[in-house]
Amino acid sequence: MGLPTIxxxxxxxxxxxxxAHVSWRIDPARAALLVHDVQNHFVGAFPAGRSPVVELVDNIVALRELADALGLPVVFSAESAGQPPGTRGLVADMWGPGIGDEPDAAAIIAPLRPRPGEHLLANVRHNAFLRSHLGRLLRSKGRDQLIICGVHAHLGVLLTAADAFMNDFQPFVVADAVADISAEEHSLALRWAARSGVVCTTDSLLRGLLLDKERRNA
Structure with missing residues (x-):
């Protein structure tokens, strides 16, 4: 099977x-932003110009702009196009061959194209940590908090948040900056994500980052 109708x-x-099960607070000196799989192939499967994709893009743009302004590392994880069966493994049985070779299918969507100084990591599984150097990158930047946004909430976002937690990175899943194939899957993902991290809204996270900056500058 491939992507379902959304x-x-x-x-x-x-x-x-x-x-909430933990009382962690976001700290711009400790945090990095991960934008997961916001590629034309995946985002284009959502109804254009309607919820949830409109809010998804707007909220990730806002998070990315503030992250850049505050000096947070910004990391994009993206599935590679044209993966051979030996690379895709069992994922092919569940989700089909993945992104094909169509022009720009694997590209990050235009409003969020990576900028100089930002990081783009290839992921071969839903979990952005698996078979990548995401963990090493975060540690090299002195970061132990990870803001997670993108698609899909019950797959890549949830699995990445769980692995962040297992590796002692505090995950912050932004509820209205992730999207899923259905409202039910989205809600399920947020409930499970709350067992391994903080689930918050874009507005509350932006306020938390700005308040911490103001406290440090006072």
Whole structure:
């Protein structure tokens, strides 16, 4: 199978967030931003000009702009096009051959194209840590908090958040800056993500980053 048909669905708001299990606070001196799989192939499967993709892109743009302004490392993880069966492994049984060789299918969407100084990592599985140097990159930058946004919430986002937690990086999953194939899968992912990290909204995370900066400058 390939990507399923995705219908429009509302983005969750603060009232939909699962109960917090930890009291971690975002710190711009410790945090990095991971933008996961926001490629034309995946984002283009959502209904254009409707929820959730409109909010998804707008909120990731806002997170990326503030991350750049505050000096947070910005990392993009992206699936490579034309993976041979030996590389794709069992993922092919579940999700088909993946991104083909169509022009720009594997490219990061235009509003979020990586800039000089940002990092682009190839991922061969949903988990952005697996078979990549994401962990080494974060440690080399002195970062132990990871803000996670992108698609899909119940796959790459959730698995990456769980692996961040297992490797002692505090994950912050931004509920309205991730999207999924259905509202049900999105909600499920947020509930599970709350068991290994912080689930927050874009606005609350942006405020937290700015407040911490103001406290340090006071």
């Amino acid at each position: 219908d429009s669905s509302p983005m969750p708001d603060r009232s939909c967030l699962p109960r």
